[in-house]
Amino acid sequence: MKLVKKAIALEYGKNRAPVVTAKGEEEAALEMIAQAREYGVYVTEDPKLLALLSRLKVDQEIPPELFTAVSVILSWVYWLKGMRPGDEQNPSTPSAGTDMPQTSSEEMTDAETAADSAQASL
Secondary structure (H helix, E strand, O other): OOEEEEEEEEEOOOOOOOEEEEEEEOHHHHHHHHHHHHOOOOEEEOHHHHHHHOOOOOOOEOOHHHHHHHHHHHHHHHHHHOOOOOHHHOOOOOOOOOEEEEEEEEEEOOHHHHHHHHHHHO
16 A cells, blocks of 8 residues: 655644644655754644544634644644743744644555544544
8 A cells, every 4th residue: 555645734823723724745745844844843743633634625724623632732832842822922932933833644545544543543
């Protein structure tokens, strides 16, 4: 079974919920990950969350069912940056920013199988 490299970028801080800002597969995914790292955006690998986020459109807020899973990643980013929730609204915070990590993974081409197993585990 061929594995497909995918990436999804989320943004949080300007909206009431994180928003999908970009999606890519194969070369586009690799480029997204490279650019994220270049700009200091954290990248995490979570194939199950990626399968669920892949169902969303660019500029779409994540649904409430994904709040917990995404908040775990947000907590990790805040911790790595030495921030607390709300700091992204304060430009005087040295590491404040609205970028969230990109979620990436090599995923099976059968997205529905991956998504079904992801829903069961969240």
